[in-house]
Amino acid sequence: TSGNQPYRTSYHFQPPKNWMNDPNGPMLRLGIYHLFYQYNPKAAVWGSNVIWGHSTSTDLVNWTPHDPAIYPSQQSDINGCWSGSTTILPGGHPVILYTGIDTENRQVQNLAAPKNFSDPFLREWVKFKHNPLLTPNSKNKINATYFRDPSTAWLGCDGNWRVIIGSQKKERGLAILFKSNDFVHWEEAEKPLYSANKDTGMWECPDFYPVLIKSALGIDTSSNGPDVRYVLKVSFFRTPHDYYMIGTYNPDKDIFIPDNGPFKDSSLRYDYGKFYASKTFFDNKYPLHRRILWGWVNESSSAIDDIKKGWSGVQAIPRSIWLDKSGKQLVQWPIKEIETLRGTQIELPYQVLSGGSVLEVSGLTAAQADVVISFEISDFIKAEVLDPSWTNPQVICSRKDASVKGGLGPFGLLVLASEGLQEYTAVFYRIFKGHNKYVKYVVLMCSDQNRSSLNQDNDKTTYGAFVDVDPVQEKLSLRSLIDHSIVESFGAEGKACITARVYPTLAINDAEAHLYVFNNGTENIGITRLSAWSMKKAQIN
Template identity: 55%
Template structure:
């Protein structure tokens, strides 16, 4: 075993500031300028805790991303009436040419018909042959049942795809026998089989199992439920926002959803228990079965996309750069009263490129490279020796959000404490041992949002253990606050991280 450990950690430590970066009007025509609102102009100065690196709606409660004809589109769940979730949810719509500057467009879908009278809930976009984008979405109908509907652009030559038309024959899919009307939602991006048949998965819960119900269609309008689900799991609850996509075993490049051959494996992802879980396996498109390497267990050993505030993630294939890009909703942790007071709730996580690791067992992810364009006023520190118990303050940074890259080198790790990963839950170590509990190697890391006396701080720290013939690196975080009043007095740290070891 090596006697030293070198690893790189990239933090995106984005503390709340003045809103999403405003749109770049140089990309827009005069006609375009009449159809969107400026984020910057509508974000009041009295909202200092809004994000600037993350996409965030202008106000209120914050589905299916897509790349089409040179433009990135983000459709997202939005409550136009409140900072809390409720009836009347719509598909808000924003567009970007570069993942950084976002144009706020008119809502793409709003409740207007019997099949979506109560709300327009989540769904996905698919690009059909002939470069035709379509939306499949869950409508809450007048009887409060969840049904699946189709919408198409009114004008495909419009680069921003502002107007969408709902199919007159909606709904296309209704809850089947054995499925409650409130357990049938969130269609995935559709994929096409070798015979041209379209397939899509609907999230559900039936017979005490989380279920990926499979539907098939020749024309994308008339859908038939397959006799057996693509996959089901007894140790899970209702599946929300499922995702099913291929990942290359030979490259970090993404592949289109319809690719199914020996060069790819498949990922099945589902949102339940307030987290996003996934399994990796093989897709048999003849038998229409997903065969995972391991089932969901309902324990902490299940693979998660992210271990922070992160839910309802969705991927799409970026044909411009051959990337599979993942986005998710960060549902924050403020109280309902605080959400009402500040006027918004929720934001989008930073978009990430995802690919399969070398062992073919789990996903690897990294923030998209476009985010590097947001970096400014760089501060560099090299070769700093951190003695046990020492605290080093990084000077030259006054912004309320910072993007940090750190490389730690730890020599002579022979005496590192042992962890039996088959018996010990790593999550419990992070929960029970905060940054003040000293171990053989760790904790070490960063204090962010720290007061001078360190009574209020957010610690992002690491612990290192030995397990069989490898090292185990735990990344933990903790918040300590001085609760002195409203949310204005103790802003949260919204951070994301990526680790290469």
């Protein structure tokens, strides 16, 4: 993967070449994980005639490729096989619902099932003869170019299946609800499960699932009960980001009532960097009970560079996802299996990182590493006061990037850094004083790509998130998964995630890439923990 391919990843999922986008139909069946994905077999750029690539794994780390599972073959998908989901029917039989682009370029919904249930890899899929199951038409008034991405279906107490499909009406996004008692005949419910109250544009890839109160365990998509809250995620085509809401699902009225009102710019996101068209599934591989999130991370390079390197798009490391104990947000953490790739380990003893200093962490393959660091702040006097008009964390991070000296921070990691620091990606915190008595301190997490590459053709947008953590009571932790051209960072044990794509020209491969800890604030910071591992290469496709 080195040589002329310095940006290929070593433990993030990608096909051997060409274009990949959305994760499709992830599931576990008989101990085998399946990942399907939007794939253009002909080019390193997207094409409307995409198909479903397919790989399987027993550990979510190493992947075996299979032939494409779904590709154009019927009138109802002859112009493309777009995103969709799997549902495991009673008896353990998985089926796929996906969007086909039909002969008239309409978006329609199709059904497919495994040809041979005794094939553990479910390599061949048979399409239902009477596809499509659902079409946009004059009666239902659904727009034929805004009708896609069926979710995993869930079973209501009335014995009927429910599924949501992404759409828009007059610029307002909606998740249209359909019901069925046989998975073949579907009827639109009177009301959508949820719809926007203003112009949001198209909602893609809706996902709807239960989470447990005060537990990190996951539950089946059809579970409900008193200890359960619901999550609705939609992918905003316009921004493009994955936003979610936590709320109550009323199974009688079939509506979702979010705790904090409709979607707004400040709504919660899975990831404050690049992460889109994500999808979860329930994993109950013995003895586990967890919900796992897959998300697509596209390139930040130009299409010309993508064509040159011959590929585009990776999947983020699958993340466990659960409701935070506050009940107000979700928490995400890389699946623990990824730790099986950890090799050489570096540990630093407790030390003080004085204001203005940079410390190298050596002895690692810094282009391919897993880094965990914890900071301790003992004196908050130097924290700057946050201007109350500064409400957008991404804007604060780009105005106050890693080079801007502060009081408490910026402090954090310089990853994929060249030896002379001509290139680096800075993942860091700043701590501000809040401007009212209810908010004592505000913790800002940033991923600054400004200096990530000497190549100016890349998108180097800075990303940022507020982290709901009290730096007085808790140590402030940060974990970054570094893999050649991707940096996935998890703040405060997974309360805020930021994923970035970077293309260093000097800090490439293990010989040239370095890792540093830095503190560009005036106040000293304690490092209570630093553990870093070289990561081994996974076997991927």
